[in-house]
Amino acid sequence: MTTNSQFILHSTNPIASDVSVVCGMSVYINDRLEWVKQAVESVLNQTIPPDLFMIVIDGKVSDDISIYLKHAEKTHANLALVHGIKNQGLSTCMNHIIDFTLPLKPKYFFRMDADDICVLHRFEKQINLLEKHRDVDVLGSALWEVDEQGNKAGIRRLPLSHSKLLLAFSRRCPINHPTVAIRYSVFERGHRYLSTMRNTQDYFLWIALANDGCKFANVKEPLLHFRRINGFYKRRGRGKSANEFKARLLAMELLSQKSVKNYCYALFVLALRMMPSKIIKLAYKADRFLLNLKKHN
Template sequence: MKKHPSVEYTVISQSISQLYVETIVAMAIYEHDKVRWVKQAIDSILNQDYRDFSFIIIIDGDISDSMHKLLNEYTEKDKRLVLAKCNVNNGLAAAMNFAVEWGMQFNPDFFVRMDADDIAYPNRLSRQITYLQSHKQIAVLGSALEEINENGRRVGQRVMPTSHKRIVRMLPRRCTLNHPTVTIRYNVFKDGNRYNAALKNTQDYFFWITLAKQGYVFRNLKDKLLSFRRVNNFYKRRGISKSINEFRARFLAMKELRRFTILNVAYACGVLTLRLMPSKIVKFAYKLDRILLDKFLKH
């Protein structure tokens, strides 16, 4: 019987000397990530107009030699950048949980999500952190984003409801925060909350439902603060596993937030049916959904 290797996370490069860091930025890197896009993502964080952060990058499983070379070059140049590695591909949720735990030693105030193929606007961190500093009741802050293709050309946008009331009200129908844009107050994690590491996708959706049930306050900024990479296989990646997990999340939201309605149930069933159709139909439905969401939010 084949034994599965035990999961081990190791910090392989760290030069931070201070005892306190206000913000932890966390990003995971995987085997098939493109070096060119990872470079753009890292540069977009290191060149922020806000500076009081540590940027931890978790190598989740095997990566190419060229990626290793790129990451080593960055850690030599900027002491804010920390490299960690997991010996197996253990998934985004587990990687973010490790980053959260690692960051605890600096008693930070904020935790920032970043993805390896996206580009943060130069004012992303300053905009979100300044907002959270002046709105103490908000625990999770997201933003709108623009969608770009493989070549960096704008192909769309994703705007979410801004108020806590709307964000929670719409949770049984959709994940109402753009995960790569969120900044989370560290108190959320100090209270014991973590991503569900057993989930290999939709971990953010389940996390928001858990936090909403506990009464944490959400907000989305109208500002577009990130360029999200929508690649050609974006629609194909929304496969059966993710579709079923989204379906489960919608019913969990209905249950936990007491929002069982005919509309919400019909929406969950309808989206699951659409997700299982050919990618061309999924692509059309996705674009239609963006249009309807924009119209709903304007009214």
């Protein structure tokens, strides 16, 4: 079944007509089989699993990952694969899942990355909180940072309340992207990831949502193991650093947060990103330490 000219749906089982919870993930050529397995199984084994777990194979992937995903799709009725004709990036893949599932009228869209691991009650926790707090549109959580072997390296916490999160937008991306659950009502209002962005797409989306009056919150409990792989401190190249700088400027503009202090902070971080990885690593650890010292609410 062809959904558009760039994506082909492969689903052994019919897509359920009654879908409340959707989880979206993409896989690409550089992903590792072991980590993909852990990511997929952590979603499928949730205490409340998604009604539809849609994985986009973003262009060519290794044969072992392809074989594993095809087998998983055949053995799990709630898993569907989408084959991308070519690599198009996370934004386009997630937008495709959103557009494909919108007619099913789901309630919640969960993000997942192919090298992370969900805590087994993540979906249950976030669904229950969203059911209880109907004013929250985007719900993230703290996360465990883990190394390549899965050893915990520390917790990354962010502000919990909407008011604190809103103030943070001009300084940092205040939501851990792979931890989010988003109400589909957000997408019904026309919001999507910027398809032109190959990185920081989440930051720009959150700013657009905040500007549109959407409400944010974070769960204090870490609900995801985030893989901090070798080269993590080098991945923020000039392009990503420039996009983060643009996002901070946009947040200041749209959210009325212009100040000399915020402009200086944005310039400082931009300069820091251009420094050697050892300095970036120290700065990141210091930032995480200061974040965890703060009394979040």
